[in-house]
Amino acid sequence: MIVVEHLSGGYEDVAIVKDISFTVEKGKILGILGPNGSGKSTLLKVMSGILPAIDGTITIDGKNILSYNARALAKKMAVLPQLHANAFSNSVREAVSLGRYPHQTGFFSSWSEQDEQAVQHAMLQTGVKRYEHTAMEFLSGGEQQRVFVAQALAQTAEILLLDEPTNHLDIAHQRQILDLVRQEAVKCGLTVVMVLHDMNLASLYCDELLLMEGGQMRALGAPHEVLVASQIEEVYQARVTTYAHPELPKPQITMMPSATDFQERAVIKKEHFTITEHYIQLKTEIPLKTVSSAVHNPGIGWHNCLLNRSVPSDYVISDVKREVNEFLRKGKFSPTNTVVMLTAVPTSLVAMNEFSAPFGSMIVAVTAGVGNAVDVSRVHERQDDPYIGTINTWVIINGCLSEEAFFQAMMTATEAKTKALHSENIRDERSGTIATGTATDSLLIAATQKGEEMLYGGPITEVGKMIAKGVYETTVQAIRNYKNSF
Numbered sequence: 001m002i003v004v005e006h007l008s009g010g011y012e013d014v015a016i017v018k019d020i021s022f023t024v025e026k027g028k029i030l031g032i033l034g035p036n037g038s039g040k041s042t043l044l045k046v047m048s049g050i051l052p053a054i055d056g057t058i059t060i061d062g063k064n065i066l067s068y069n070a071r072a073l074a075k076k077m078a079v080l081p082q083l084h085a086n087a088f089s090n091s092v093r094e095a096v097s098l099g100r101y102p103h104q105t106g107f108f109s110s111w112s113e114q115d116e117q118a119v120q121h122a123m124l125q126t127g128v129k130r131y132e133h134t135a136m137e138f139l140s141g142g143e144q145q146r147v148f149v150a151q152a153l154a155q156t157a158e159i160l161l162l163d164e165p166t167n168h169l170d171i172a173h174q175r176q177i178l179d180l181v182r183q184e185a186v187k188c189g190l191t192v193v194m195v196l197h198d199m200n201l202a203s204l205y206c207d208e209l210l211l212m213e214g215g216q217m218r219a220l221g222a223p224h225e226v227l228v229a230s231q232i233e234e235v236y237q238a239r240v241t242t243y244a245h246p247e248l249p250k251p252q253i254t255m256m257p258s259a260t261d262f263q264e265r266a267v268i269k270k271e272h273f274t275i276t277e278h279y280i281q282l283k284t285e286i287p288l289k290t291v292s293s294a295v296h297n298p299g300i301g302w303h304n305c306l307l308n309r310s311v312p313s314d315y316v317i318s319d320v321k322r323e324v325n326e327f328l329r330k331g332k333f334s335p336t337n338t339v340v341m342l343t344a345v346p347t348s349l350v351a352m353n354e355f356s357a358p359f360g361s362m363i364v365a366v367t368a369g370v371g372n373a374v375d376v377s378r379v380h381e382r383q384d385d386p387y388i389g390t391i392n393t394w395v396i397i398n399g400c401l402s403e404e405a406f407f408q409a410m411m412t413a414t415e416a417k418t419k420a421l422h423s424e425n426i427r428d429e430r431s432g433t434i435a436t437g438t439a440t441d442s443l444l445i446a447a448t449q450k451g452e453e454m455l456y457g458g459p460i461t462e463v464g465k466m467i468a469k470g471v472y473e474t475t476v477q478a479i480r481n482y483k484n485s486f
């Protein structure tokens with residue numbers, strides 16, 4: 001455990017870092033973030049004793065570090081500096097062995113079995129063992145960086161101070177080194193303080209983050225407390241937004257470029273739709289932001305091709321995703337840029353309408369197979385095998401929606417669809433009650449994201465009113481098209 005209290009320090013009596021206080025418990029990782037020149041490296045140097053503290057204290061396991069001599073401190077704390085004084089003539093093995101210096105005893109240093117094991121283990125962990133006898137100067141920047149990490153690990157200290165350990169490393173090696181550091185912390189109780197420039201890596205791997213600004217602490221806390229968009233924008237003077245990591249409860253940050261070439265305008269019109277026997281397609285010049293429950297590329301994304309594909313009514317495929325991928329490959333559609341829905345309704349029965357609104361305009365396209373409509377409040381009574389019969393709804397908005405508005409738009413559109421089934425008196429055959437949808441309906445809201453952002457999409461808003469009217473009217477029309485086809 002390391003405790004830093006009111007620490008100030010810098011170069012020649014000038015305090016660069018001021019009044020820094022934090023505690024890192026045994027087995028925990030603290031990440032230090034901050035813009036260039038904010039004092040991250042200086043703080044690490046003061047902590048490691050390379051620079052003297054002007055004020056404040058650093059204690060390790062309850063003992064002030066001033067009470068340790070250099071060798072005793074090096075046994076407690078290993079340091080990976082940002083810039084390495086590189087003795088280039090050393091082999092990798094010799095470089096890693098330097099990490100054992102604090103463990104050498106006596107006038108003539110004695111290389112013990114323990115020293116050898118620590119060096120071998122560190123080389124294996126960092127993947128540099130195969131360069132063991134290679135001279136450092138023959139390694140790439142990333143390979144050298146891994147050797148220096150190995151050197152710090154070979155020191156087998158309880159505390160590790162790392163200044164940009166992922167410098168020069170490609171993504172696989174960043175992961176390798178940070179996974180290793182995390183594993184050493186969690187399994188072996190290593191306490192780590194590391195400077196990282198990459199906020200997303202810091203969020204993923206650190207228990208707590210310290211955000212520096214002008215040599216002072218701007219924020220200290222869990223990643224979600226520190227990586228707050230407004231705070232990062234102020235400190236870095238850069239526009240950012242946060243989003244959720246797909247697998248872990250760790251916030252991620254992305255930059256919002258100010259370049260104007262992203263701002264080109266495009267308006268989606270009915271003419272941009274193509275209807276063939278096999279699909280209804282919307283292909284756009286600019287990608288649309290899409291939120292959908294489609295079969296292929298569902299969720300939130302950016303796409304410039306939407307397909308509502310008509311499949312035979314006996315289309316029962318065990319691996320739908322694979323079959324759809326195959327269809328896209330054969331049809332020369334981009335698998336990453338295309339959103340796909342499936343329907344058993346012939347494409348000629350689509351209902352499509354364009355609506356103009358104060359914010360811009362909107363197109364709604366619906367295919368409605370209601371042969372298997374269900375009352376959602378009664379479906380728990382059914383034990384059916386999967387069957388086809390789907391209402392697919394697309395709402396294409398020439399406008400800009402906030403994330404909240406996208407989800408409210410999904411709700412508004414769903415309610416409007418249900419109302420259409422109600423007024424067309426579509427019933428659940430089993431229960432005889434009014435149907436609320438089919439068992440496999442799909443919905444897509446897409447927007448050009450141009451113009452002023454609309455914050456909300458519920459029925460109280462202009463866009464919500466338009467979606468409600470558009471989806472209701474178009475679904476009624478699609479149901480009638482379907483009924484009239486028999």
Ligand SMILES: Nc1ncnc2c1ncn2[C@@H]1O[C@H](COP(=O)(O)OP(=O)(O)OP(=O)(O)O)[C@@H](O)[C@H]1O
Binds near residue numbers: 016034035041043
């Ligand atoms: N040897 C030095 N003598 C005097 N001032 C220094 C020295 N090294 C750094 N500084 C100053 O201390 C301040 C903090 O530098 P430091 O290297 O700690 O920042 P940092 O946050 O690590 O930056 P970066 O992200 O660029 O690595 C800077 O203004 C820098 O100019």
